Amino acid sequence: MIGELVSQLPGWLWRDSVWLALDRFGILIGDLFLLAAIVGVLRRDRVKAWFRRNQFPRIGGVASVDPSNVAGLLLLVSRLEVPKWLLQELRPQAIALVHTPESRRIADEIATYGAAMGIQCCGDVCVDDPDDPQASHAAVGMLIERLLKQFPREQCAVDTTGGKLPMSLGAFMAAEEAGVPSLYVSADFDARLRRPRPGTARVVRLSSPY
């Protein structure tokens, strides 16, 4: 069987020069890989960065968290209206709050408002510098871990609406690292009254890691 197959192969395949050429081709490719490996070791940070580059396959659209199924909700606090609306809309079982020294009083009000609805507050962290994304990232990361001890990942969410942009981005990064979806509450703004117009609010999905 194999003998038949071999006898049908062309004669030049058995010449030594052919095998020598194939061998040298292998040597060349091997050397190229070796060079690439050396470059890779020398520039390993760039290689790592390329492999690890962040991906956001699910951006925008309708909120992927089922509103009737958000158990643990983390909120960035700056105003009172949006968190109140969100608690009524999502009715979570527990919340965690990140605020600044200026919004501490509002965070307390939200916790009281939640408690009256039967929502447990599992913690609040004060971020001193609202311009430092690292501070907000650390605070949100810590509180997400606390929520994840009580609820599965699929039933948690981070609302990035409040706070200054660096706080929101820090919170977003912590949510992505923990594999928790992030939300944003969009509402038409009443320029005259300087507050969101009631009835226009909706939840926007920012990114869902799963």
Next chain:
Amino acid sequence: MIGELVSQLPGWLWRDSVWLALDRFGILIGDLFLLAAIVGVLRRDRVKAWFRRNQFPRIGGVASVDPSNVAGLLLLVSRLEVPKWLLQELRPQAIALVHTPESRRIADEIATYGAAMGIQCCGDVCVDDPDDPQASHAAVGMLIERLLKQFPREQCAVDTTGGKLPMSLGAFMAAEEAGVPSLYVSADFDARLRRPRPGTARVVRLSSPY
């Protein structure tokens, strides 16, 4: 040499029961890996999500982009002051602008202001819905690609200061995916004049992918 080494090994190592135990240990571990592989195939989305979970190793702190070395700068447009200040501060060679229908006029003013400084505008994209992170993500991604054709990745940056939060987050995600650092301009806000107080602005690093 090898014979000497072997003769120094203890006698119990050659008993059949020892090798049988080692073999069975291997069988158990192999079965566990097999089970893990089957679970991994069944829950492959979760396994993929875990492997792909985004990481942000460099958040916050002083802007890592050397201000004297930013060649390509992408800006989200909403006000005029911050982009003007940033152009003076970083003096890029080229800019790209993302704006909304409302801020189109301001984007034109920024392009004119840049042109007077000798800064080329390589494109502007209008995002119709400032609440849609996906739209901003697509616009920023397209413009980053255009900047990367002219300048190396290390000399590009995305300023997320302007626009609404979903726009900034979309821009941030596009920057992370392209491996380009993202910035934020922080300034003390003058509540009375309703504009940033001059002289207090500084560039905050949000995240550097490299």
